[in-house]
Amino acid sequence: MSDVDQAKQTARERVWALLEREQAVPPGVHGRIPSFFGAKEAADRLAGLPEWQNARVVKVVPDTAQQPVRARALREGKIVYMAVPKLAHEQPFLLLDPAKLDVSPDTAADRHTATRIGKPTDVDTMRAVDLVVCGSVAVNRHGVRLGKGAGYSDIEMALLQEAGLIGPQTTIVTTVHSLQVVDGELPETRHDFSVDVIVTPEAVIRCPEPRRPQGLHWEDLPPDKVAAIPALAARHPPVHG
Template sequence: MKSKQEVREYVWNAIKPYSTFPPPYGRIPNFVGADKACEKLRELEEYRKAKVVFSAPDSPLKRAREIVLEDGKKLLVVKPKMTGFLLVENGKAGTIKEMLRYGREVDLNELKIHVDIFLQGCVAVDRKGNRIGKGSGFGDREYRILREKGLIDDETLYVVVAHPIQIFDDLSHLMDEHDVKVDVILTPKEIIRTENYFKRFR
């Protein structure tokens, strides 16, 4: 494939039989089995040790946000279209409505926490750790902002949730210098540690 958009179009079409609400096109696809993929979080030693998890508001991450709060951890979330950040310590945050209801708006300059797990959805990802989003650039911008504010560092684990159809062997030729690499891919049946993980942590 010759462009990120070509990969997106391929995935949005291929994942249709496995997709759930909302429809996948133009979005981070939600899929049958996303809940099971999110449950894989609990199998990660890094997650079990984590105190703070950041999650994008993507639909396939709904169960992951619930799990974080069920496990008594702090959840940092970004509001839709990056209009602010919320810290959720109690209540629910599976849906955007719940995030807005139970989350407390925070100023990142004043927030004294360390994000242990950075959690995103994807349109496509490869085994080297290259991730393609829906094209808005929000995922990389969220990562960079948290990094610039000192909430993310070299110890933060970058995790994505994906359906097997979204996973490729190598998308390196499509990547830009600013693209942030993924460490771990969670699918309904697998935990995949990418090449980037082994470069960073081993």
């Protein structure tokens, strides 16, 4: 584990322990995107922002903490894209079209139901994304965020960036518990993206100088990670010997 990876993990462990100590999450949060108490209130606060109200197409992570966001988007008639868990399929995203659902928006927002009924979709056939909602373990007021450490969100964002589906006009939001908002610096690498807006159940925090992914940095991706993600393996540049 590199020094940066170790520093990230130390920060995650500190936040996970704090959330459990303050009973802000159900037990067993370590190793996960926290399913924090107040997630619905955070989704409701997000829905009051003009960026949400103007968005027609949203991309939302499959984590339980963001289920209220997915439900609200579908209830309001927004197109929702959700990543396939662990990006394990050749078509790494699922399309949830509220006009074509045969279940309620709240049912469709459940990640297990969404995985079953969502239409598998590749970036080549996706619509441009107006708003991205991601989960975080920790985030600071500059918009630097830490996920749970698997790196899937960063790869999803890089794929969307390379396909021209996100850009400076796309707003990136994270919904978190207020205890997940940390003061000071957080470690980051060039694959990491920052968020524009942090939404907690109680507040909206707008971040300065957002940073977008610049696409995939193949030299930073371990071969086993590329091999495990079909969408990456299919795009990997040929190796010339």
